[in-house]
Amino acid sequence: MDSQTQLTTEELNEIIHLIHTQHGYDFNDYARASLLRRVTRCMNIAGFKTSYELKYHLTNDKSFFAWFLETLTVNVTEMFRDPLFYKDLRDKVLPTLASYPIIKIWHAGCATGEEVYSMSILLQEAGLLNRTRLYATDLNPVNLEKARQGIIPLKQIKDYTTNYIKSGGQNDFSSYYTAQYDNAIIRKEYRECVVFAQHNLAVDQVFNEFQLICCRNVMIYFNHDLQNRAIHLFHDSLSPLGYLALGIKESLLFTDIKQQFESVNPATRIYRRKK
Missing domain, CATH: 3.40.50.150 (Vaccinia Virus protein VP39)
Incomplete structure (x- = not known):
């Protein structure tokens, strides 16, 4: 997925629904703009060009989903931050x-x-x-x-x-x-x-x-x-x-x-x- 490509709102909703039904993680009430950036980043790292590729791997590859969840939910943290x-x-x-x-x-x-x-x-x-x-x-x-x-x-x-x-x-x-x-x-x-x-x-x-x-x-x-x-x-x-x-x-x-x-x-x- 190149830097000029963006998921549509409908595609992001489909991915959120798939994650919820297949894996039980509910991202429906996460801020959409932030979630869109992070899902797009995951696709870039994985080298996927389309949402279909992402949905296929989320459905069929447990190890990919584990990586996807880790990458999607990682929070920047440090000891004694602030x-x-x-x-x-x-x-x-x-x-x-x-x-x-x-x-x-x-x-x-x-x-x-x-x-x-x-x-x-x-x-x-x-x-x-x-x-x-x-x-x-x-x-x-x-x-x-x-x-x-x-x-x-x-x-x-x-x-x-x-x-x-x-x-x-x-x-x-x-x-x-x-x-x-x-x-x-x-x-x-x-x-x-x-x-x-x-x-x-x-x-x-x-x-x-x-x-x-x-x-x-x-x-x-x-x-x-x-x-x-x-x-x-x-x-x-x-x-x-x-x-x-x-x-x-x-x-x-x-x-x-x-x-x-x-x-x-x-x-x-x-x-x-x-x-």
């Missing part, structure tokens, strides 16, 4: 969570795990990791397997170390991973405290009660209706006065229950559920 957000977690959220005997935190749309491992480091430094249950979920099983392994290319560690320091980190960042060839492997104690599971924000329901939910840079791919449903899901999953953290480009503006939350810091998109 350092001021993590500084706010350190200063304004974790001291309050420390009052709970057991702390439960959900990372929704965890991608390959960098943010949940950032959280586990924060919790360790606050002395809270041993009484926290971390849940990390994603639509994509390939993402989850990568996240479980906790393997990060060493070439990214320099930027992650800078982020960590800007977030208020005082320790030697290298103490949190083991270098092995070209990779850094997150230490065992920070991997074993996380429960990884598949969860689809478009269709799945509440599965626990949490004091903090982080869903950062995921809802930018949803249309307004799905964003609203996701915020309802998070509201119902939070304990009273629990915290919700969104991405820097996301907000509660378009949800019909925004009055159920108060802002902790508008700049870092941290909110608190009202009683």
